[in-house]
Amino acid sequence: MSTATTSTRSAPPRRRRKDDTKLALLFIAPASVGLLVFLVWPLLTGLYFSFTEYTTLTPPRWVGLENYQRLLSDPVFWNSLKVTVWYVILNIGIQTIVALIIAVLMQRLTQSTILRSLVLTPYLVSNVVAAIVFLWILDTQLGIVNIFLQSLGLDPIAFWASETWVIPTIALVNVWRHMGYTALLLFAGLQSIPAGLYEAARTDGAGEVTMFRRITLPLLRPILALVLIMTIIGSFQVFDTVSVTTKGGPADASKVLQMYIYENAFARYEFGYASALSVALLLILMVITFAQYRLSRAGESDLD
Template sequence: MTDIAFPAARPRNSFFRRNRLVIMPLLFIAPAFGMFSLFVIYPIAQSIALSFIEWQGIGPKKWIGFQNYIMLFNDPVFWKSLVNNIYWLVLFLLAPVIGLFVALYLNQKVFGIRLIKSLFFFPFVVSQVVVGLVFTWFYDPAFGLIATILKPLGLQLPSILASEDWATFGVITAGLWPQTAYCMILYLTGLNSVNPEMVEAARLDGAKGWNLLVKIVLPQLRAATFIAIVVTVIGALRSFDLVAIMTEGGPYNSSNVLAFYMYDNAIFRYRVGYAAAIATILFLIMDIYIVWFLMRLLKNEKGTR
């Protein structure tokens, strides 16, 4: 009888089998990570690199090191824009508070509440451009809605968007309208998950009004509150649309913000390197907040385990 040679059996303890729990997730993540690297990480790195050169958008590039940042920190318009961003950040935090109370009001079973909900939801689906145009008309001292209401009372509305003292706050007020609607939606969703048995038990124990809200309802809305604050802070830091529509940073750069100042330098002043330096500073500010947000998120996840 002739010996029949059989192929050697593949070793079961192969490299892939030993590391499949690591390799398989990486294979699934690789396409998304490739797209993220191409469209997010590479542009960020390119923008940071541009902040160290002098370039008009066309022609040769000139390496100038940290000169853009030195000019930036000596630029009064940059500091004014940064201060305005802080105003946006502080005043925008009113949106979660107002959104919470609006959601509490709308979370009732009364006649016509769906119509009222749709009216409060309306600002969220409207474009920022439309919001800016509507509020520009509101603030018009001659033909605007507010001026029309005040005229019979013998009061005259100042030109808010033409005032260096009030232009920023007028734009922020316009931004609060859709942002409050978004926070309201988050809280309405969160109120649907509030345990009614806990609320009834607290009422039987004599809790009502403010005590019921603070001690029973708000702890169950912690996730909605966290998301509302995160989205609101990011929205305040990247504010651009309303400034561009309503004031274009004026009058005399009094309502400028970092995002619009970056856009103005890159598109109209042909200072691409300088604009990239502004973008890098804004990126670092947002990075600090994102790191804090991720640390809080990980801490909360560990606490719930």
């Protein structure tokens, strides 16, 4: 009896678990403030302005759905949407294929960290600098590309002044800049595929093409879907390359949605209508992202 009492008395008191809630809130406070100030508040403000007539010179005047009715009957908006979609198709299609090839080559042929770093080099160049450099390189009169074409006896190509060539040119410039970053994202996804699957496939006599089609693509699908969602959202927001090179020309052939929004807001000071255009772009991206996420089953993995 006394032994039991002594052991009970000598047992150390249980320590209360420390509550780290306040410390956690302190750490996330700066990011939360930035999120509210630079994302949530501008979103809500832009949504409100989209229902107003606002030119910064006078207070916003509530007009209801007038801006959206104007948007639906605006031929420039529909042309900008068509131009943007064409740019996205070219940019994402070429960029994804090239990036996937680079990622597979990095996985299958080399383990060099230096080579992987070099692949990322174009992404370190800002969009504005890349646009200016390619503006010189592809200049109709003095650009090195057209000088080379003329040396072959071919006619120079007006890359920036032709309605046919301007969007493919802008798309290829951005493919050059972003393909390394996209390739590294896909390469990270390839690293998660067990190497034993490839060894078993080789034992069964499968070739590289068969392994890519039967193993790589199916198992890479979740990462590929998420990368496509990210790149499509980014492509719909293209602006700086167009602003530096063509400013929407020739004849609105490169006037993407972001360029049209900018013109309405900062050239015509129609901030209400520009906000309505921005909300329309947001809704388009939400629909595309939701549809792509569901159709590609981005949240599921075949490795489970």
